[in-house]
Each structure stands twice: as C-alpha cells, then as structure tokens.
C-alpha cells in the first residue's frame with residue numbers, strides 16, 4: 001500500500017492554493033461585511049459566488065472532476081477530494097464554491113447518463129459555471145425515506161412525461177437553471193425500478209419559498225405543476241432513478257467527507273493559534289491541560305477523518321462502489337469534524353461565538369452536514385445492517 005499523495009496531485013494542490021490566495025481571497029475580503037451580517041444582501045453574495053465560480057471554471061478547478069469531453073479535467077476522486085479539502089481548509093467562505101463538489105448546484109457526473117445530444121445544453125454550460133443545477137429528491141413526506149416520494153411522472157401518448165409534485169429543502173431550487181427531478185413512474189416498484197430521474201429546464205419549474213436555515217445554505221421549495229418533459233430528458237434508464245441517486249450520493253460521500261476534513265483542519269488550526277496567543281492566569285491558555293487535551297483529541301479526530309476520506313476516494317478510483325465505507329466516512333467525518341469545531345469555539349471563548357470570528361460559520365456549516373445527504377442516523381442504519389442487525 002502506498003499512502004503518499006502522488007506528485008502531480010501535490011503540484012495541483014500548490015497551484016490551487018495560489019488560486020485561492022490570488023483570485024478568491026480578494027472577493028472574500030470585499031464581501032466580509034455581508035458575510036458577517038444577519039441580514040446580508042443575498043444578491044451581492046450570490047453575484048460574488050458566481051464570480052468565484054467563473055474564475056475557478058476558467059482556471060480548470062471548478063469542474064475538474066468532470067471528463068475532458070464535456071470541458072472538465074478528468075481529475076480522479078482522490079484529486080478532487082484534495083481540492084475540496086483545501087478549499088474548506090482555507091477558511092474562505094467563497095473557497096467552498098470554487099470546487100463544485102459536494103455542492104449540488106454544480107456539475108454532476110450523473111448528468112452524463114443523459115443522451116449525448118443534450119450535453120451541450122444541459123452539461124457543458126454547467127461545467128463552464130454559466131448555469132446551475134439543483135438535485136430535487138426530498139419531499140415533505142419523504143426525507144430519509146426517499147423511496148416514499150409522491151411526485152408522479154405519467155407517460156403521455158407522444159412518449160413525453162407529465163410531472164406533478166412538491167419538493168422541499170432543495171439547495172439552489174430558487175435559482176437553478178436546470179433541475180434533476182426524481183419522480184415515481186411505477187408506484188408498485190419504487191426502489192426496485194419504480195423511480196425515474198428527469199432533467200427539467202428552469203422555465204418549467206414553479207419556485208416556492210426559500211427555507212432559511214442556521215447554516216449559510218438556504219434551500220427552497222419547488223413545485224411541478226403538470227410539467228411536460230420530452231422522452232429523451234430521462235437521466236439514465238426509466239425506473240432506475242433511485243439507484244442512480246444512491247450511486248451519486250455514495251460517490252459524493254468522499255467529497256462531503258473531504259469538506260468536513262478541511263473545515264476541521266481549519267477550526268483546529270485557529271484553536272491552536274488562539275491557545276498559544278491568548279493568556280489567562282499569567283500564561284498562554286494552551287499551557288492548561290483543560291485546553292490542550294481537547295485539542296489533542298481534535299488532532300486525532302482530524303487524522304482519523306483524513307484516512308477514511310482518502311481511502312474512500314482511492315477505492316472509488318479503483319472502480320469500487322464501497323457503500324459501507326461511504327456510510328462510515330460520511331458519519332464519522334461529519335460527526336467528528338463537528339466535535340472539532342465545537343472544541344474550537346470553546347477554545348476561542350467569546351471570539352468563538354462572534355459572526356466576525358473565524359469558527360462560528362464553520363460550526364454552523366458542519367451542523368448542517370450531519371443532516372444533509374443522509375443524516376447520521378441513516379448512515380448508522382446502513383452500518384448496523386452490515387452487522388446483520
């Protein structure tokens with residue numbers, strides 16, 4: 001076994017670090033008042049994020065995981081996970097939009113299951129950062145139990161489909177140019193071939209209200225009011241949409257894990273720096289075991305997340321579909337990273353709680369990652385099943 005990061009990925013990380021410093025940091029610094037505000041100018045934040053996405057797409061980082069034939073770099077899962085980690089570890093809020101995964105508004109390899117003649121319209125502009133997506137699976141009556149969705153797709157006589165239903169908690173649903181919508185095409189089967197994924201152009205969507213969260217991601221409702229979708233707008237095969245969604249989410253666990261890893265590294269570095277600098281009772285607080293031992297535990301957590309994430313990414317690159325490893329990684333990475341961020345908040349004291357401080361946003365984001373894309377309880381379910389329980 002070789003645990004060294006290949007030289008070409010080391011070089012890629014170096015050039016990405018320079019990109020973050022020169023192209024993203026100035027945007028971040030310009031937008032700090034909005035990032036700290038409780039009532040930010042959302043349009044200004046969105047425009048700044050789009051600016052970063054365009055710059056990153058032009059530099060080849062944003063959609064590096066996509067194949068070259070659609071404008072990506074064909075970067076490995078390990079390489080992409082390293083970029084996601086470094087973006088999060090930079091501490092830059094806009095760094096996390098510079099690499100598309102695990103953000104569902106960016107290009108997804110799932111789209112490659114569409115007919116090729118549709119790629120120029122639905123895939124390539126997303127790779128270039130000109131258009132955005134949303135991934136519309138969750139519904140008010142179907143979250144963890146995603147097979148319980150009620151959105152229907154009924155076949156019409158001319159071969160097209162008519163979609164009707166209500167989605168909620170969908171990231172970027174208020175702005176997406178294109179939606180991947182999951183609908184029941186055979187109510188009897190569902191997981192075993194009854195759910196289909198469709199590509200729906202933004203004009204056909206009815207947008208619902210934005211759903212404000214404690215994190216900086218605010219999903220929205222989406223309504224499909226008898227939307228007619230051509231027969232060739234099916235992603236993959238009719239009836240295999242649920243399988244495709246699970247495959248997509250499993251492969252994405254390396255990226256959500258990498259984001260948790262990067263955020264944990266950043267929170268730990270901030271906590272250590274503060275512990276060395278801040279004095280109380282006549283000495284740096286890091287000299288008290290009550291402060292240093294929790295940070296030692298954080299260091300152990302960061303390293304255990306790292307090896308789970310790298311191993312999962314490597315396994316995906318070997319062509320495996322390691323569902324159990326993916327669940328363990330999602331659960332351990334997000335839970336442990338949250339604990340690391342919580343200790344960082346405690347170490348920073350009042351500064352830990354400030355909007356203007358370095359770690360408050362990190363804690364909120366990691367709290368979200370423990371719920372989205374399969375809450376920790378659902379990952380535990382998968383792991384328990386692997387034990388025959």
Ligand SMILES: Cc1cc2nc3c(=O)[nH]c(=O)nc-3n(C[C@H](O)[C@H](O)[C@H](O)COP(=O)(O)OP(=O)(O)OC[C@H]3O[C@@H](n4cnc5c(N)ncnc54)[C@H](O)[C@@H]3O)c2cc1C
Pocket residue numbers: 104134135136137138142143144145168169170171172213215217218219368371372373374375376377378381
């Ligand atoms: C900010 C945000 C962004 C999101 N973005 C998207 C998106 O882009 N696309 C999309 O489709 N969805 C999205 N979601 C939805 C997200 O994936 C769901 O919220 C998540 O899957 C949980 O579903 P739920 O909220 O309905 O909770 P529920 O399914 O009601 O679960 C509530 C709790 O019960 C636990 N639980 C349920 N069943 C079991 C069980 N059998 N064993 C153990 N524990 C169990 C869960 O772990 C959870 O802790 C987003 C949600 C948020 C908050």
